[in-house]
Amino acid sequence: MKDNQVLRVVAKIMIPVILLFAFYVQFHGDYGPGGGFQAGVIFAAGPILYGLIFGVERLQSVFTIVSLKILIAAGLLLFAGVGFATVFLGGDYLDYDQLNRDPILGQHLGILLVELGVGITVAAVMITIFIAFAGRQNHR
Amino acid sequence: MIAEIINVVLLGLLVITAVAAIRLHDLFAVVMVFGIYSFLAATVFVVLDAVDVAFTEAAVGAGISTILMLATISLVGRWERRPAHRPFLPILVVVVTGGALVYGTLDMPNFGEQSTPVHEHIAPYYLEQSKSDIGIPNVVTSVLASYRGYDTLGELTVIFTAGIGVLGILGIRRRREEKNSEG
Numbered sequence: 001m002k003d004n005q006v007l008r009v010v011a012k013i014m015i016p017v018i019l020l021f022a023f024y025v026q027f028h029g030d031y032g033p034g035g036g037f038q039a040g041v042i043f044a045a046g047p048i049l050y051g052l053i054f055g056v057e058r059l060q061s062v063f064t065i066v067s068l069k070i071l072i073a074a075g076l077l078l079f080a081g082v083g084f085a086t087v088f089l090g091g092d093y094l095d096y097d098q099l100n101r102d103p104i105l106g107q108h109l110g111i112l113l114v115e116l117g118v119g120i121t122v123a124a125v126m127i128t129i130f131i132a133f134a135g136r137q138n139h140r
Numbered sequence: 141m142i143a144e145i146i147n148v149v150l151l152g153l154l155v156i157t158a159v160a161a162i163r164l165h166d167l168f169a170v171v172m173v174f175g176i177y178s179f180l181a182a183t184v185f186v187v188l189d190a191v192d193v194a195f196t197e198a199a200v201g202a203g204i205s206t207i208l209m210l211a212t213i214s215l216v217g218r219w220e221r222r223p224a225h226r227p228f229l230p231i232l233v234v235v236v237t238g239g240a241l242v243y244g245t246l247d248m249p250n251f252g253e254q255s256t257p258v259h260e261h262i263a264p265y266y267l268e269q270s271k272s273d274i275g276i277p278n279v280v281t282s283v284l285a286s287y288r289g290y291d292t293l294g295e296l297t298v299i300f301t302a303g304i305g306v307l308g309i310l311g312i313r314r315r316r317e318e319k320n321s322e323g
Contacts, residue, residue: 033192033280035281052207111281132307135312
């Protein structure tokens, strides 16, 4: 589809907006609707749109399989790691009160990190699934 | 009154799109109808004040699933094969199951009633304490990320497992340039 000029131009305008909106949903989830899961899916929509128009192979030059595997694990490890951090700080697992002297600030920090972990893993898994599905037809 | 009209229109459109998805044999059109269905469902969630759920439905149901189904169609072909058998038995099963489910709803409490078990168990605690315990305005986020952190960790593990499963079953080959340079 990369010969279609309209698609190419529109995609190049849309993709930064999509990514920016994903970050807004990610970090504004405490105040409005949204959170890590929605943000991850919206973020993945940007690279997927790129892959649809410019081809999966060019997408893979940005999101290589190795980096995707690392990101998939990193998000989950960040979430679980916050839990272990609170244990080592003397609380229960995922008890964010321990992360700061002020429990409210600790909760804010904990939720921010945990949602970030959710967003990273969800985005990476969505991009991975898309590449796995769409990459097959080129190799038949 | 206006709320009832909106609900009837939305649910009616849901039924129409569902029937259209069954009647169509062009799978490309079916995927598009599924996207419309997801957006309608998201609108119903907005009407029910479940904005976070609506958000997820619009992003996942209408966005990612549509693309994944299109990718699948590009592998398996666009046209549905005509079924060799008659659909009477499946219709019977669907009608009986649907009837049982409708019969089951008759026992449920009225919509939005305060005295339902859901509203009497732990939800009031979350609604009242979220402000002082966690201090963020969106109670949905505080329940998901803090009060129910274990559950969310479990859900994330499910997504992680799904990604690993797709990698294991379908796999991703390296880029063509790399393959050429290797071989």
